[in-house]
Amino acid sequence: MPHAALTLLCSLLCLACPISAYAEEIFDGFSLAMLGAHTNTCAITFDDGPGPHTPRLLGILRERNIKATFFVLGSRVARYPQTMRAIAAEGHEVGNHTYSHVNLRNLAPETQRDEIARTDAALLELGIPVRYLRPPYGRYDKNTLEQAAIENLTIVMWSIDSRDWQSPRQPMARVLPRSSSGKVHGVFLFHDNHRSTVDAMPRILDDLAAAGCQFVTLSEYLDNDGPVCLH
Numbered sequence: 001m002p003h004a005a006l007t008l009l010c011s012l013l014c015l016a017c018p019i020s021a022y023a024e025e026i027f028d029g030f031s032l033a034m035l036g037a038h039t040n041t042c043a044i045t046f047d048d049g050p051g052p053h054t055p056r057l058l059g060i061l062r063e064r065n066i067k068a069t070f071f072v073l074g075s076r077v078a079r080y081p082q083t084m085r086a087i088a089a090e091g092h093e094v095g096n097h098t099y100s101h102v103n104l105r106n107l108a109p110e111t112q113r114d115e116i117a118r119t120d121a122a123l124l125e126l127g128i129p130v131r132y133l134r135p136p137y138g139r140y141d142k143n144t145l146e147q148a149a150i151e152n153l154t155i156v157m158w159s160i161d162s163r164d165w166q167s168p169r170q171p172m173a174r175v176l177p178r179s180s181s182g183k184v185h186g187v188f189l190f191h192d193n194h195r196s197t198v199d200a201m202p203r204i205l206d207d208l209a210a211a212g213c214q215f216v217t218l219s220e221y222l223d224n225d226g227p228v229c230l231h
């Protein structure tokens with residue numbers, strides 16, 4: 001269902017949401033969790049790459065026939081163009097994570113524009129289209145929203161943070177969230193620039209599969225039917 005239709009449905013049906021809660025530009029953690037609540041869909045996302053460990057990760061995903069979503073840095077796209085091409089060629093989705101991993105909040109509008117537009121341009125040069133922006137640290141302001149709209153990007157966060165950067169030996173040690181039906185779902189955040197994360201991914205993916213995850217790209221996750229309330 002198109003996002004505009006979802007928002008309209010939400011405004012008609014989801015009376016529990018505050019009136020001011022509807023925004024088309026951002027899928028935050030709450031709205032992502034709500035969106036998948038009646039499903040067992042799991043969108044695996046990797047931020048901060050591509051990097052030297054990404055090719056090994058691609059092999060792990062390929063073995064399991066899992067399509068993931070990579071929020072990449074423009075500076076690293078320029079440094080690892082072959083890996084970037086491989087990500088796209090293997091059917092994974094690609095999003096914009098800014099050029100140099102800056103906190104966009106309170107940056108001058110023109111600096112924000114540069115961070116976002118340069119990354120889009122680096123990807124388009126490789127023939128890779130982009131639909132989503134994930135601001136580093138989840139930090140943004142109204143200028144980010146304006147720039148994302150100009151670039152035709154939807155801002156998408158995550159609903160489950162593996163905290164792999166914080167606990168490299170035990171990413172995903174936290175309890176998996178389950179929907180009311182007992183199924184695991186959500187948009188999972190990992191970082192493929194950490195060797196330890198890539199080392200742990202076979203076990204994590206196999207555990208998620210055993211828990212009932214149906215792996216999808218971010219676009220497929222967002223295309224879930226049903227109204228979603230954004231705030």
Ligand SMILES: [Zn+2]
Nearest residue numbers: 047048136137
């Ligand atoms: Zn990041």
